[in-house]
């Protein structure tokens with residue numbers, strides 16, 4: 001069900017997740033989404049799904065507005081707005097509605113980045129990539145209709161557990177590998193894979209969210225960086241041109257963090273983190289198995305071209321040992 005699109009549910013089907021508590025009477029406070037009628041003069045809406053002619057021959061893409069949704073509990077607060085549980089009234093489809101304030105986007109100068117994020121995420125269809133079903137806007141806000149990830153941030157799980165066991169880590173690494181391989185076939189480089197950008201659905205499956213830093217492959221030029229350096233490869237922090245192999249490095253950083261609980265090159269200051277990344281100062285604790293250690297050393301390689309390819313991941317002994325049921329024999 002989850003892989004079906006919101007547009008395909010417009011006929012009024014209900015889904016299991018609709019049992020979630022989405023109250024139609026949720027009161028909107030100032031600055032939060034209101035029920036129907038809040039759209040301004042320049043409101044607009046887009047269903048990002050463009051149905052293939054064979055799929056829904058006579059159906060026009062559905063156009064959404066705030067009035068189409070019952071707004072439920074807040075799911076989290078982001079840099080530019082909030083995310084709410086919501087239910088599309090006609091189909092009863094449960095989604096996460098991300099509400100972004102135009103004024104805040106403008107102030108931070110990230111409208112262009114958001115446009116790119118929408119454009120990229122809307123065209124990706126993979127079980128381990130959070131679906132963007134559509135978007136619409138009114139005078140003050142932009143609304144993203146996102147797949148609901150019921151188990152929330154992977155980061156919080158990691159904080160709760162301290163670190164994951166090898167089986168759980170390997171399953172996440174395999175899911176990430178598959179999502180990244182898919183992105184790369186679409187010439188999309190994510191460039192910002194970190195635990196905060198990974199969500200979990202009801203079944204605990206990993207979903208890559210947040211394509212804010214992603215780019216189409218030919219344009220991966222030098223860029224100004226902001227935020228944490230911990231997940232970035234040497235070529236990016238040294239300001240060089242780079243390609244999809246940056247995501248292989250980040251996969252290695254995440255694999256380490258799943259197994260150990262902290263990113264591998266963490267240091268007290270930016271200068272020292274920079275030094276540790278560029279020197280690949282990798283220290284793997286002895287509780288990490290030899291198979292995982294071997295794989296980490298193949299992913300976290302300074303020379304991007306010498307890194308293990310994502311295609312080769314499923315043959316790695318560590319993945320084969322822990323992900324048997326997820327692999328085709």
Ligand SMILES: Nc1ncnc2c1ncn2[C@@H]1O[C@H](COP(=O)(O)OP(=O)(O)OP(=O)(O)O)[C@@H](O)[C@H]1O
Nearest residue numbers: 075076077078079080083096146147148149153210
């Ligand atoms: N699709 C979703 N399903 C469930 N919870 C979500 C979903 N999207 C976001 N959340 C929750 O809302 C919080 C805020 O999300 P948001 O993406 O706005 O945060 P952010 O890290 O500031 O992102 P951005 O950098 O894009 O602004 C997340 O940390 C998460 O807990």
